[in-house]
Amino acid sequence: MQITIAKTEQAASALAGKVVNEAVRKNPFIVLGLATGSTPLGLYAEMIKAHQKGLDFSHVRSFNLDEYYGITGTHPQSYRKFMNDNLFKHINIDLKNTRVPDGMAKDVDAFCRQYEADMKAVGGVDIQVLGIGSDGHIGFNEPGSSLVSRTRKVTLAPSTIKDNTRFFKKESDVPRFAISMGIGTVMEAKQCILLAFGVNKAKAVKGMIEGGISQFCPASALQMHPNTLVFLDEAAASELELKDYYKWCQKAK
Numbered sequence: 353m354q355i356t357i358a359k360t361e362q363a364a365s366a367l368a369g370k371v372v373n374e375a376v377r378k379n380p381f382i383v384l385g386l387a388t389g390s391t392p393l394g395l396y397a398e399m400i401k402a403h404q405k406g407l408d409f410s411h412v413r414s415f416n417l418d419e420y421y422g423i424t425g426t427h428p429q430s431y432r433k434f435m436n437d438n439l440f441k442h443i444n445i446d447l448k449n450t451r452v453p454d455g456m457a458k459d460v461d462a463f464c465r466q467y468e469a470d471m472k473a474v475g476g477v478d479i480q481v482l483g484i485g486s487d488g489h490i491g492f493n494e495p496g497s498s499l500v501s502r503t504r505k506v507t508l509a510p511s512t513i514k515d516n517t518r519f520f521k522k523e524s525d526v527p528r529f530a531i532s533m534g535i536g537t538v539m540e541a542k543q544c545i546l547l548a549f550g551v552n553k554a555k556a557v558k559g560m561i562e563g564g565i566s567q568f569c570p571a572s573a574l575q576m577h578p579n580t581l582v583f584l585d586e587a588a589a590s591e592l593e594l595k596d597y598y599k600w601c602q603k604a605k
């Protein structure tokens with residue numbers, strides 16, 4: 353893991369944006385794994401800015417990590433709508449090349465198998481963008497998820513339902529299930545870029561970087577990933593024991 357601690361969320365997002373935009377410039381046919389939530393919005397803003405300055409996304413393919421189960425892609429809180437509104441509409445990506453799991457899939461197992469097969473067919477994900485839940489989840493892989501799990505239907509943890517209630521009218525409106533890439537799926541991405549901001553994420557970030565590798569903190573599996581970049585703000589990094597060392601390494605580079 354390569355850890356970058358920036359003063360602010362904006363500064364960290366700008367650094368992550370540089371990496372993604374540079375990769376798109378180098379490989380216009382890149383396959384991006386994308387994430388939703390508040391965390392990647394700054395990164396997406398950087399991609400939109402780069403597009404406004406001429407960066408071409410017309411050949412880029414994307415696969416989103418997850419989608420709530422039981423809602424359509426037009427539901428105001430669906431991750432398909434989130435992606436369209438917060439990124440896809442603002443860059444020249446071909447919507448046909450963007451994939452978000454189908455929250456209404458009738459045969460969920462068959463859908464998940466096909467989603468994995470489709471990722472493989474385009475050569476796998478080159479860069480997987482990730483946030484982290486306050487409970488250490490990546491995608492909707494909650495604590496207790498197998499570290500070799502694949503795309504499947506999952507049950508949201510009560511803490512995630514609570515965290516996500518802010519996007520809905522009330523807690524009981526938050527879907528209880530989702531379709532999510534598995535941890536094994538994420539681990540196959542050639543590079544992962546994980547962003548985390550705010551003190552609410554500090555404990556999960558500590559578990560991910562400095563805890564033992566365990567299904568209790570699904571993001572800790574990334575310690576075994578050969579090419580993961582972590583971008584944090586000071587608040588999310590506040591519980592790291594080796595924070596000064598990570599900053600030292602950052603400076604040395």
Ligand code: PGA
Pocket residue numbers: 388389390391392483484485486489490491
């Ligand atoms: P957030 O969610 O970006 O809205 O904090 C992150 C996550 O749950 O993975």
